[in-house]
Amino acid sequence: MERRSFVKGAGMAGVLAAGTAPAIVHAQANVRWRLASSFPKQLDTLFGAGESFAKKVSELSGGKFQISVHAPGELMPAFEVVDGVQKATVEIAHTAAYYFFGKDETFAIGASIPFGLNSRQMTAWTYQGNGLKLMREFYRNYNIINFPGGNTGAQMAGWYRKEIKSMADMKGLKFRIGGFAGRIIERMGGVPQNLPGGELYSALEKGTIDAAEWVGPYDDLKLGFYKVAQYYYYPGWWEGGPQVDFFINTKAYESLTPEYKAIIEAASAYTHVNMQAKYDVVNPGALKELAAAKTKLMRFPTDVMNQAFKESMALYSEISAKNPNWKKVYEDYAAFRKDQNLWFRFAESGFDEFMQKQRF
Template sequence: MERRSFVRSAGLAGVLAAGVAPAVHAQAAIRWRLASSFPKSLDTIFGAAEVFAKKVSEMSGGKFTITTHAGGELMPPFGVVDGVQNGTVEVAHTAPYYFFGKDETFALGCAIPFGLNSRQMTAWMIEGNGLKLMREFYKQFNIVNFLGGNTGAQMGGWYRKEIKSIADVKGMKMRIGGFAGKVFEKLGGVPQNIPGGEIYQSLEKGTIDAAEWVGPYDDQKLGFNKVAPFYYYPGWWEGGPQLDFYINSKAYEGLSAENKAIVECAAAVAHTDMQAKYDAKNPGALKQLVAGGTKLFRFPKDVLDAAFKESMALYSDISGKNPNWKKIYEDYAAFRRDQNLWFRFAEAGFDDYMQSQKL
């Protein structure tokens, strides 16, 4: 009897009884590469890519593997969007605001001056319209994005001299990430966009006068305290910067429903893991920095007020020129307004009281 006819007429029981096994088509193994914008020395921010890859492998039983590559290994740290867009790599892990030069709207997927804090950003993305709106925008770049971590509110950076007023910002050359440089420039500063792995050398050589990165844990590892004594807070330009996993659209659509779910879940784990690491590691690092002679200061109010004013003016100006920005920023701003109304009571009230206590 012809085999196919036999299997059809005999049914499963008959097939098993006859010792004839139906053909099984094993799913082919998937091998992807991930290009990061960050150096391997930063176990917090580069580490999120490693957590993501590890979880993808574990959940797929090793059938879906992703190799992680530090900034500069496969392509320049700021070349990863082009790499994903063109299909050179399947995934990138990066800070979206690095690419505001392509379109200012990229910054809304990460952080803008006086924007959302980390919890608010996650809420906008998952329960608000953030993820939907950003994915619509990223389609033109052949990208599907997933939340890839958050540092929490950042510090305001390291300075060679004390900042006593807004006048001290004039002419200052500062490494300041992405979109925030536009506001810093309005304040009279000279922004420099430098990858994390190159900041120390620039600060040490005096090529720049100041630099910001993330916060105490990373900053200490990068050695900024050795070349600039003044450490300021808060990082008004980064209240809750979100990292993203950018996945090539064609590669993502080629996945099975099961593997798409694995990617989503692995990204969620990495997103949570990154902020947990920063929140756990920053307090001890800050204590060590201050004990080692770092001079800790809050930005003068006139600096914050001037930066806030210039930021709001900038957003209004961009909205008049960039329809991508206008559409998403209007939703973002409305969400921010409601979030601040809520956070000012429960969260801020609790935090303000607790931080005034001697525990």
């Protein structure tokens, strides 16, 4: 049978089954992309996820599809990567969507909002609910198509130079907090600061800020925050399951062959799962190191949590009344969250609550 006729008749599934896929991949043109990351290069979790993605794309394409990964400042600042992708300055970025809530609050839902979904629920909403469909409709306005690119799992609430005993201690607190959650801190009397990760240690050390949140024990240990702030609070109620994404310029993506598009999808899914797996492996040991360094682990007071929840729900109602993009996505997200929490309160929470009380 003539090869061209075979491919046409068998379809892609038949080609794969016949073992001829490598020849097809090798027939593709060489592609070179640049990826702009929003994350510090020293973090092998977040920045490393972009590198892992690029490596997987290269492997799956037999080296034909190469993506160079660039830290903030190499091609553009951390918080300008959306503009870079939208304008096709770069083909792809790896970032947290909530950094860009100033363009439209709807960006935040694509990453994490206060008292939102946990990581498993976020993945479920994205892949099996309406999340990917709704967010892609929204991102289309920015010439972007998104692919999930990782999740950290629930985060810590950050490092504080002084103890937070009640809501009164939130007043006037100069707090570096990423993206959208700063709106809630502001409503609680704090003063949010939106700084890139690479600037946080210096700002804490100099007292330019009173507190800073980043991710969790492993990354925080690497960035050295315990040396300049002794109180380490939890939970990070604004990031119960923050997702990061690969943002790809729509024209760049559409120019790819179907096989290369499939490689992007497969590599992003691999990266998405692998990132949280890595965090779950490395965080316990890092937490032990921080405890040994005399870090004071503190839980947020109940009145702080209750006020944060109240202000969050009020803000979401206000935004829904004026932003149709937000309203459309948030209504679906909120309905999904309600059903998920109804389920998780039984088997998942019941099991976790028991196991975390045990001493092995």
